[in-house]
Amino acid sequence: MSTPPLAKFILARPWLLKIVRPIANWHANAAGYRQLGLKIDDLTMEENEIVQLALKRLPPKEAYDRVFRLRRAMQLSVSHQLLPKEQWTKPEEDELYLDKYIKEIEEEMKEREDLEAMVITKRKANAKEGQ
C-alpha cells in the first residue's frame, strides 16, 4: 500500500536514482492519470481498513480535493475526454499526500503486533528475590 520496497532500494543509491528517474517520469506521464487531473495517491487501492482509516485522517481540505479529483476523473473517463493541457497535474504537484498516513498506521499496527509477541524476562534483581 505504501511505497513498494523496490523504491526504497533505488532511493538509497543516488547513481541508480539518476538512471531510473527519467524512466520513472516517462512512466508517470505515460500512465495517464495526470492527464485526468489525478495525483498518484488517488490510485492507491482503498478497499481495505488501513487506507480507509488513513482517508479518515486526511485534513478536511485534502479530503475534499481528493473527492473532487476523483469525480472529475470519473466524469472525463465516462465522456472519453482528457483535461485541457494546462489543467493536467504538474509533476511537482503530483505528491504523496496519503502515503505518510498509511505508513503511520502500518507502523502502529506493526508495533502492536510486536508488543503482542513480546517475551517478558524478569528483572535480575526481582528474579533473585523470588528464589
Add this chain to the structure above:
Amino acid sequence: MFASRSACRGASRAVRHPVQRRGLAAPASGSFQYQSGEAKGVKFASRDHASPTTTLALVSKAGTRFQPLPGLTEGLEKFAFRSTDRRSTLRIVRESELLGAELRAYHTRENLVLEAKFLRDDLPYFVELLGEVAASTQFKTHVYNEEVVPLIHLAHQKFLANPAEMAVNSVHSIAFHRGLGTPTASSSTIPYTKYLDTETIEYFSKLAYAKPNFAIVANGAEDGQLSNWVNQFFDNVPATVEAGATLGGLEPSKYHGGEERIAHASGNAYVIGFAGSSSFTGKFYKREIAVLGSLLGGQSSVKWSPGFSLLAQAKASPSTHVKTSSAIYSDAGLLYTVITGSANNVATTAEAAVKAIQKVAAGQITKEDFQKAKAAAKFKELEYGQDQSAGIVLTGNGLITGNKAYQIDEVAKAVDGVTEQSVKAAAKTLLESKASVSAVGDLFVLPYAEDIGLKV
C-alpha cells in the same frame, strides 16, 4: 529482539542505576512532612515513608480556573500519556503495565494532575515518563478526533446526568463568576468544543508545562533520588512562559454570591454555599471554617447512627444525603452543603440547614458537640495525611503559588487552636454575608434562598 532491546528500555534503566531498596519492615525515615527543593528550576517536594510503592505526580497550574479558553484543561488532560516524540500511546501503556503501574490524569478547579503509582524501584522510569509527557507529547489531529473528543463527550454526558455535580459547579460559578467559577466539567452552558483544536491545546500545554507553572510531588520517594532524576529528565520543558502568553483567571478571586435554579428530571440537589477559607498555603486561611464544616457535617463516621453533626440530626429522612465540605483553593474557598434526595425532603432539609447555622451563630450548641466537631476535623485532616495520594494536589499547588508545601501536621495543629467563640463568629459572618445557592431538580418544590432565610 524487540523484547530485550527496546520494549523495556526504560525499565532496564532502573536496574542499571542501583536504586536504594527497602523492604516492608524497614524503619520509616519520613513523616507527614514534605521536603521540598528545586532542580534546574523545577520545584519538587517529596515525602519518604516506608512503603513499597510510590505515588508521583506532576501538578500543573492548569486547572479549569486558569484555562484561557473553555475546554482546554479537559483537552490537555485527555492528551496526557498519548504518543510522544519517543513512544506511542500503546507503548506507554504496555510498558507501565509491565511495571505494574497505574497512570492517571485528572483536573481540579486549579490544577491539572498527571499521576503515576508504581513500585518504588521504578522511580527513574516514571520521572522520565512525566518529563516526556510534559515536553514532547504529539498533538495530532487524528488522535484528537479519534480518542480525545469522544472522551470529552462522555465526560459531558456524565456531568449532565448528575444533579449534585451540576449544583456544585453552579454554586461555584455563582460564588466566583469567572476563574474559580468555571465549571470543572464541560457543561452545556458553554460550547465546549468550539474553542478546541490541536494547535490551541498544544499552545496551552506550553503554558501548563512551563517550569514556573508546575511542580513534581512524590509520596514514598527519597528526596535525594527524586532531585537527581528530576534534574535529568526535565530539560526539554519550556523554562519560562512565552512573553505575552498568559493563563486565564490570574486575578485574585472575589466572592459574589447569588442564586441559580436549574430544572433537572433525574434528581434533586440543593447546594448552600458561603465564602470559606483558602488553602493552608494561601493567604486567606481561616482555621475555624474546617471545624464549622465538620460541626454542620451531615455524614456519619460511625455505623448505625446518623452521627452527631447538626445537619445529620436535622435531615428530613435517612435517605436524604447531606454533606458539608470546605473547598479550599489557593486564594479563596467555599464552604458548602450539598443536599440530595427526594424533592420534598431536600426542601425541608435545606430549611433545617439554615436553622442549624443560625443556631451555631447564636451559640446554642453544646460543648460536647463542639469538641466532637473539633476532633472530627482534626482526625479527617490527619487521616487524609496517611492516604498515599492525599496532599499531592494541595502540596503541588502550594509549591507553584507560594513555594510552600501543604504540611498536614501543621494544619492539624492549627485545628487544635480553634475556640468556640471563633466558630460562633464565623457562623455569624456567614449569615451576614451573601450566600450562594443553587437548586437543581424539581423547581416547583425546591425553595428559593430567600424563603429559607438566606441573604442572596
